[in-house]
Amino acid sequence: DTGVSQDPRHKITKRGQNVTFRCDPISEHNRLYWYRQTLGQGPEFLTYFQNEAQLEKSRLLSDRFSAERPKGSFSTLEIQRTEQGDSAMYLCASSSPPGQGEYGYTFGSGTRLTVV
Amino acid sequence: RKEVEQDPGPFNVPEGATVAFNCTYSNSASQSFFWYRQDCRKEPKLLMSVYSSGNEDGRFTAQLNRASQYISLLIRDSKLSDSATYLCVVARYSGGGADGLTFGKGTHLIIQP
Numbered sequence: 001d002t003g004v005s006q007d008p009r010h011k012i013t014k015r016g017q018n019v020t021f022r023c024d025p026i027s028e029h030n031r032l033y034w035y036r037q038t039l040g041q042g043p044e045f046l047t048y049f050q051n052e053a054q055l056e057k058s059r060l061l062s063d064r065f066s067a068e069r070p071k072g073s074f075s076t077l078e079i080q081r082t083e084q085g086d087s088a089m090y091l092c093a094s095s096s097p098p099g100q101g102e103y104g105y106t107f108g109s110g111t112r113l114t115v116v
Numbered sequence: 117r118k119e120v121e122q123d124p125g126p127f128n129v130p131e132g133a134t135v136a137f138n139c140t141y142s143n144s145a146s147q148s149f150f151w152y153r154q155d156c157r158k159e160p161k162l163l164m165s166v167y168s169s170g171n172e173d174g175r176f177t178a179q180l181n182r183a184s185q186y187i188s189l190l191i192r193d194s195k196l197s198d199s200a201t202y203l204c205v206v207a208r209y210s211g212g213g214a215d216g217l218t219f220g221k222g223t224h225l226i227i228q229p
Contacts, residue, residue: 033216033217035219040124040221041221041222042120042203042219042220042221042222043160043203043217043219044219045208045216045217045218048216056216091159091160093217104162105162105217107159107160107161108159109158109159110159112157
């Protein structure tokens, strides 16, 4: 499988618990993005990595959220002290820069988080 | 004003009809535009890029009007399988190139037999 893979597909957690999601991008892509999507909304940008460097974070990414991409390959998104408002689909996407290889964004299937 | 605005619908359209979606964007510096399709509880998938000259892919035609900051998608001879949410998407740019996408809320299309 050469697509973007995310794990787990579904996560149910109790309020206050910590959760961590993983994203494995397409191996040739050096850019990796995290988005969050709630019901009836389009995906909202959270953060972006180029290789291992986290270049931008949205104001949506509160102090309880942290993302890493330590070796420039897979990435993790951790949410500490989860709240019910964190319930959403968390989407990962990867891309290559314009002009380098096939330009485009490929999304993973997402991790659906439910905080109860 | 939201960065990307779409009519959320739903659009209920009989099979075989032609349907058009519109979208406006606020950042005049935006350079790349796309339509994505999203099925229920699935990830967004690229439907087509949108070019200034207009472009067509089978039954789908996309148009861009930079002066009005307006993007459109036309679906001809609609099929039941076209039922989905259509997301208008604008690439975000920094000095180093594209650094992510800004999505509209999506337009929900229901094709009725």
